[in-house]
Amino acid sequence: MALSGEALAVEIMKCVRCGQCRAVCPVFLESGAETDVARGRIFLVKLLMEGRLDGKDLDGALSRCLGCKSCFQECPSGVKGDQIVLAGRAEMVLRHGLGWMKRGLYRGVLGRPKVFGAMVGLGSLAQRVALARVPRDSGIRLRLPGNRVPRTIPWLPRRPLRPKGTATYSPGGELDQETRSALTQGARMGPGAEGKTAPRRRVLYFTGCLTNYLYPRIGRAVIDVLNRNGVEVIVPADQTCCGLPARGAGDLETADRLMAANLEAMSRYEADAIIVSCATCLTSWKEDYPAAGGTLGERARDMAAKVYDFSQYLTEVLEFQPPEGALAMRVTYHDPCHHFKGMQIKKEPRKLLKAVPGLEFKEMAEAERCCGFAGSFSVWNYDLAVKINDRKIKNAAATGAEAVVTGCPGCVMHLADGLNRNQVPARALHLAEVLEMAYQKEK
Ligand code: SF4
Ligand code: SF4
Structure with missing residues (x-):
């Protein structure tokens, strides 16, 4: 608030x-x-x-x-x-007032999942038709209005991560029909249903917009890693933008409407925890929602204790099962601001990376320094975001890492842009993607 x-x-x-x-x-x-x-x-x-x-x-x-x-x-x-x-x-x-551009972005797109999804679908189609000859691994560099240099944007997926209804991903494969039906209809899980699938734990996954619409590969990796650690993952329908972009722009009315929708969507299911894999969304759940007044605030404070960042949940709640296959890769880690300075999350992602056999971890200078993304800051102030990002990329490149790993999809996007712009031969990856790559080596 x-x-x-x-x-x-x-x-x-x-x-x-x-x-x-x-x-x-x-x-x-x-x-x-x-x-x-x-x-x-x-x-x-x-x-x-x-x-x-x-x-x-x-x-x-x-x-x-x-x-x-x-x-x-x-x-x-x-x-x-x-x-x-x-x-x-x-x-x-x-x-x-908010101004027509910001009103369009926060109220017309981010606050309306159907509109957001349709726009990404159309954008994906346009990319595939107009840019058919561009190699898939190069990213797309576009000079956007008012920008001094072209910006690398990701290839848009054909479909978002979240299907239309609630989805359940079980460690042991498919759920039995009765349990799945209960879950997809939004019923609370009773003790009988729990006995049927017997996962070690059950969590709800709050995906956030960037993972859902731009980087479903990150969401799939989060689900896969949790499944491999014995956790059943429910992705509830009707969740929406966490509201922080609108709140950050001063549009409190939109932010509060989105908060109410998310609290309702996540309250429909019984689970051990709510998992978040975006540093910005985590701030909403841990700081902004609990600061609300009235019954919404009460509900948010009750739920906040069950909200974990992906890396926290694996290291603090679960007994993390490290991958057995070796992943021969040198990596470095960028701390998202909302993790390091907001929630003091620093050791958890490093502990996970260091548990991967074959992986070489090299700390970069100023790992906790902002990458310059900051949500819509980089939309309205891209030239400044580039200058801040260049220093981050210089520090990352000095480690000789093949991948710059982080815990936020927004940072992944801005790091990928910086690596591309500075022609550094490294990838930007979410922590979950690296862990999933290591598990894949077991096959
Ligand atoms: S560092 Fe000093 S000037 Fe800056 S906000 Fe704090 S008290 Fe104010
Ligand atoms: S950009 Fe500057 S003023 Fe704003 S939060 Fe960061 S340090 Fe503080």
């Missing part, structure tokens, strides 16, 4: 204007502008809330924040600079 009222005023007052955040803010380090660092942005939001600025002219400054939390981590006063920026954006939307 965005800070507001007294809580926002108190948070703003905590800033003593020491300027320490200037040493770590990736945007400030590129632009050198005071309005591009937490100290400057906090001051602007203060003037906005006091009515001393109208706000229209603030759009640029506030949209150029990654929400990476580097300032919060560095700040001696513990000021939540990213949260103050979010509050400023929400205030701007209240005063001046």
Whole structure:
């Protein structure tokens, strides 16, 4: 939830204007502008809330924040600079509206799974027809409006990960008909049904938009790895965008509508845990949803304790069964901001990678530094996102890794773009994909 009222005023007052955040803010380090660092942005939001600025002219400054939390981590006063920026954006939307482009993206596409799915389907068809001669492994480089350099976008899949109804993936293969029917009709699992399949555990998988529509291969890998560790995976129907892109843009109305839909979709099933394989979605489930008021907030707080990042669940809850086949590959790891600075997830993915036989892990410099994606930040500020990304790619390339591994599909997309742009012969992969590749070697 965005800070507001007294809580926002108190948070703003905590800033003593020491300027320490200037040493770590990736945007400030590129632009050198005071309005591009937490100290400057906090001051602007203060003037906005006091009515001393109208706000229209603030759009640029506030949209150029990654929400990476580097300032919060560095700040001696513990000021939540990213949260103050979010509050400023929400205030701007209240005063001046959202603008037609953002309204179209957040309300018309991200908030409507049918529209999103249809657009990806059409895009996939257009790619296959218009770009039939482009090699599949090269990615597609397009110069988008307003961008200085072409951007690599992934080949769009013919179909999203999620089928129309609820899907269940069982470790032992197919479920018996009665259990499957109960699940696909949205019934809660009773004790009798559990006895029939006897998986070691049962989880719900919240896929997120990027995995569902752009990278179903990541979702399939997540399901496969969980199955191989004795876990039955249910992918509930009716889940939708986690809402963080809309919340980040100040569109709280859309974000709250999506939160309510997701809480409802996930409440229909009994399971041990809810698994998330996207750092952004994890922040929604662990931080934003539980901060809601009323009954929705209560429900979200109950559910949050059962929400795990994929790597956390494998290392903290399960006794992870490492693959037996050897995967001869050198890899490095990029920490998504919402994992490392938001949830302190750092050792878990490394523990999993180091458990893979034959795999050589080499730490890169500044592994926790933002890759420059930050969701829609890279849509509205691509040239800046490129500059931030180039430093990440330089650090990754210095390790000589054949794959840059990470725990967020958004980072996968931006890392792939950077590797392609800088002609570094390495792939960007999600952690689940690497583990699945290793299991495949067992065959
Ligand atoms: S946000 Fe924190 S680090 Fe930055 S100027 Fe304010 S008190 Fe200092
Ligand atoms: S959240 Fe990141 S980009 Fe935004 S002000 Fe803080 S350090 Fe800078």
